[in-house]
Amino acid sequence: MADAPLKTETADDGEGAESSPPRKGKPFGWSTFVIAMLVAISAALVWRRDGIDGVWTILLHDISLFGEIMPRVLAGCLLGGLIAAVLPHDKVSKSLGPESGLKGLLIGTAFGAILPGGPFTAYPVASALLAVGADFGATIALVVSWTLIGYGRAVAWEMPIMGADFTLWRIVISLPMPILAGALGRFVYVRVRHRFDL
Amino acid sequence: MTALIIDILLWGSLIGVGVIAWRQDKAVLTVALRKGGMDFVNIVPRIALGVIGSGFIAAIIPSEVIVGGLGPDTGWLGVATAVVAGAATPGGPVIGFSIGAVALKSGGGAPQVVAYVVAWALFAFQRLILWEIPFMPARFVWFRALVSIPFPFLAAAIVMMIGKP
Secondary structure (H helix, E strand, C coil): CCCHHHHHHHHHHHHHHHHCCCCCCCCCCHHHHHHHHHHHHHHHHHHHHHHHHHHHHHHHHHHHHHHHHHHHHHHHHHHHHHHHHHCCHHHHHHHHCCCCHHHHHHHHHHHHHHCCCCHHHHHHHHHHHHHCCCCHHHHHHHHHHHHHCCHHHHHHHHHHHHCHHHHHHHHHHHCCHHHHHHHHHHHHHHHHHHHHCC | CHHHHHHHHHHHHHHHHHHHHHHHCHHHHHHHHHHHHHHHHHHHHHHHHHHHHHHHHHHHCCHHHHHHCCCCCCHHHHHHHHHHHHHHCCCCHHHHHHHHHHHHHCCCCHHHHHHHHHHHHHHCHHHHHHHHHHHCCHHHHHHHHHHHCHHHHHHHHHHHHHCCC
């Protein structure tokens, strides 16, 4: 409540940014081109192997999957936008910034582990935190924690396919990794950021 | 069922944060939603290509070759193969985990399979390009991927020490 003036500032930043929207990645860059080529070649190979029916089966399945995922992507984008707007910058940089120490890495790890949803939530939220003052280390801890110990993918995909024993065992092995990755990230970042203009 | 729970959690958090924004300042809510909506519009073409196209890529990858490379007697070379294979595996979680499950069932080594699954989770190339880079600054994504490289090896080392579940 005490940082009401700060929130207004955040809103102003948002308004100002609107005239020149900050792009995180170009909608169609070289990476998209590479994937498009891979898809085209793969589709051609499937066509040669299984005929046009094979192509249709995969296409229809993937289009329905896309339809299923779309609302979640929208929710993730909106969540990222809201988190960036709501979180007070000074508090984020204090608890997740370069000076946040082990505590920042632990907060990042905990946040990554409880984040709901898939990549459509994790990356927009991580990007929002980076934008409002989290450093590379804490953000790495968050992303690595989401991918290795987050429950979303583990419950939805890993347990049914790999089995509960394997999944739990793999998660236990992975427990220290987000913190180690965040610490390593921080350690390397402060040493290379000038050289590589990071 | 799981998908339903994930949806409830996702939309629930969205509504929760939305209410917080609305109580702070209605302008904040509008601006944030508009920005999130613009991100969505910019990202949809890439996601469409990735999701609709990955089925074709998954249909032609030689999963037997990957599974064959993860044998129990392959040692650290097998772990290294697993890491490269994990990074190169296209498609969604079904593909990655299915290859891991087949490898495990057909007698793959536990350290190799764990290294494969962890490498896939940390830096599967297709996910980096299709999901992570559209949402995050590219320099962060590459930095994070590079920093993550030791961890599948660490996971394999832990498995070699403590053994199977």
